[in-house]
Amino acid sequence: MEVIIRPTTESAVKLTATLIADALRAKPNICLGLATGRTMEAVYAELARMHRQEYLDFSLARSFNLDEYIGLGPDNKNSYRYYMNYHLFNNINIDKRNTCLPNGLTDDIEHEGERYEQAIREAGGIDIQLLGIGRDGHIGFNEPLSSLASRTRAKALTPETFAQNSPLFDRPEDMPKRAFTMGVGTILDARNVLMLVTGREKAEILAAAVEGPVTSMISATALQLHPRAVVVADEEAGALLKGREYYDWIFQNEPKWAAYRNI
Numbered sequence: 001m002e003v004i005i006r007p008t009t010e011s012a013v014k015l016t017a018t019l020i021a022d023a024l025r026a027k028p029n030i031c032l033g034l035a036t037g038r039t040m041e042a043v044y045a046e047l048a049r050m051h052r053q054e055y056l057d058f059s060l061a062r063s064f065n066l067d068e069y070i071g072l073g074p075d076n077k078n079s080y081r082y083y084m085n086y087h088l089f090n091n092i093n094i095d096k097r098n099t100c101l102p103n104g105l106t107d108d109i110e111h112e113g114e115r116y117e118q119a120i121r122e123a124g125g126i127d128i129q130l131l132g133i134g135r136d137g138h139i140g141f142n143e144p145l146s147s148l149a150s151r152t153r154a155k156a157l158t159p160e161t162f163a164q165n166s167p168l169f170d171r172p173e174d175m176p177k178r179a180f181t182m183g184v185g186t187i188l189d190a191r192n193v194l195m196l197v198t199g200r201e202k203a204e205i206l207a208a209a210v211e212g213p214v215t216s217m218i219s220a221t222a223l224q225l226h227p228r229a230v231v232v233a234d235e236e237a238g239a240l241l242k243g244r245e246y247y248d249w250i251f252q253n254e255p256k257w258a259a260y261r262n263i
């Protein structure tokens with residue numbers, strides 16, 4: 001795992017978007033794994049800006065999102081399909097037929113996960129998986145005790161996640177209590193993972209995820225098992241990391257980061 005701490009939220013966001021843009025330029029038919037949530041909104045705004053102003057071309061790209069609420073359809077403004085269209089897909093030139101999320105309205109909840117996994121396999125797997133982290137350490141909606149080998153499935157959300165996300169609903173009580181999510185094992189299958197963490201309220205959980213022992217109580221610790229995991233944090237989120245000096249040293253000295261140091 002590599003940890004990069006940037007002085008501001010803006011530069012952490014910009015670095016994350018630039019890493020995705022560079023991966024897309026290197027492989028125009030890239031398969032992106034995408035996340036939702038407040039942290040990602042700025043990343044998608046930056047990717048949309050790069051599309052508008054720098055001709056970043058998504059025309060051959062495919063995407064699979066991590067998760068979707070069970071019971072919400074694309075027209076519901078709290079569904080993740082709605083979020084993705086609003087924050088990214090409507091603002092770039094991706095072919096929406098190549099963008100996939102679990103089907104929150106399926107009448108076959110039991111088999112939706114298998115169907116989704118099959119679609120990811122048929123697309124050749126995910127090249128780069130973008131992630132945020134929940135206050136309880138979830139990635140996707142893999143709540144505490146999710147098996148580190150779990151696959152896409154329906155999952156009951158924790159009260160903490162309910163408290164984190166329900167204020168985004170007009171009526172908080174309307175937030176579904178279950179969601180489809182890629183599993184931790186599904187996420188670990190991605191060829192690269194890129195997690196963005198910002199804000200002081202994520203500092204404790206980020207330190208536990210990066211420097212604590214691997215445990216299914218904190219799904220994000222599973223990223224320690226991934227051979228190509230990069231975590232980008234802003235100063236506030238990185239405040240409690242014990243290895244800070246070493247992480248900075250790597251960023252300043254590894255040749256592969258040279259092009260990114262001034263972002």
Ligand code: F6R
Pocket residue numbers: 034035036037038039040066067131132133134135138139140141
């Ligand atoms: C959503 C997802 C979640 C979020 C996490 C952080 O697709 O994967 O794991 O990344 O809940 O959400 P924010 O950014 O709103 O703090």
